[in-house]
Amino acid sequence: MSIMQRHSVAEHAKALGQYLPGGRLFEAAFIEGAKFRQLLLGFAGQFRSGELSLKDYADFFIPDNANMLIPEWERALGIPDACFSGTGSNAERQRDILVKFASLGAQTIDDFVNVADLFNIAIDIFPGKDVFDTPALAPGIAFKNIKVARFTLVVVYVADEDAVLPLTIPFTLGSGVLDILICLFNQIKQANCQVLFDVIPP
16 A cells, blocks of 8 residues: 655656746756756656655555554554564564554444454444344343343354364464454443453354
C-alpha cells in the first residue's frame, strides 16, 4: 500500500516549468537541449531524489509495511503487554500492531467483529439477552438469570478442523491467535460487561 506517487525527472521538470512566468525569457524551459531546460532537469533530479526518500519513509511508516519501524510502533502502542508479546515474525508483529491500533476505538459489536477479522477469525457476537431468549445461538452458554445476561457479550467461534477438542476457557489452538483475541476482548470490553466465549466444534 502506498500513500504517495513517484514522478519522473521529466514530470518534475514540467511542473517546475509551469510555475515560471510566461514570455520569451522562460520559453526555453520546455525546449529540449536548451541550457535553461538542462538547469530545470538538474533541479528536477533533486526533487525526485527527495520525493523517493519521502515516499519510502511514508510507505514504511504504515504499520503493515513498517519492517524497520516495528519497534517504534510497538513502543507507541504499549507492546509488549498482557496480550501481545512483541515477538514472532515481522508479519506477526505487524498484524499485532494493526490489531492493537484498531482495538483502541472498539466500542460496538461490529468493532469487535472487525478486530477479529484482522486475525482472519470469523466470529459472531450476540448480546447476552439474545442468547438468554434464544439459547440455540450459543449452545455452550447458559445464563442463570436475565440480569446477568443483560451485561454480557457472547462470542461464538466455530473451531477449525485442526483444533484440539474439547476446548475449555482459557483454551489454546496452538497458534495462540485465539488466545490473543480472548485477552484483547477482555481488555477492551466495558467495565460493567463480561465477555463469554462459546467454541463450537467444526
